[in-house]
Amino acid sequence: xxxxxxxxxxxxxxxxxxxxxxxxxxxxxxxxxxxxxxxxxxxxxxxxxxxxxxxxxxxxx
Numbered sequence: 760x761x762x763x764x765x766x767x768x769x770x771x772x773x774x775x776x777x778x779x780x781x782x783x784x785x786x787x788x789x790x791x792x793x794x795x796x797x798x799x800x801x802x803x804x805x806x807x808x809x810x811x812x813x814x815x816x817x818x819x820x
Contacts, residue, residue, distance in 0.1 A: 790798075
């Protein structure tokens, strides 16, 4: 309780300049860039493969 009171007293003169949270948050991506690249490669590659198969066989989608 005393710590909160001290924080409030320190922030009372900083009108509009007080951070939203006193705890710093790190913004990390939930998925790494390599895994994201592999996922995109698989999705785009399979879509292209499907398009080529349909185009070469002459069947309707």
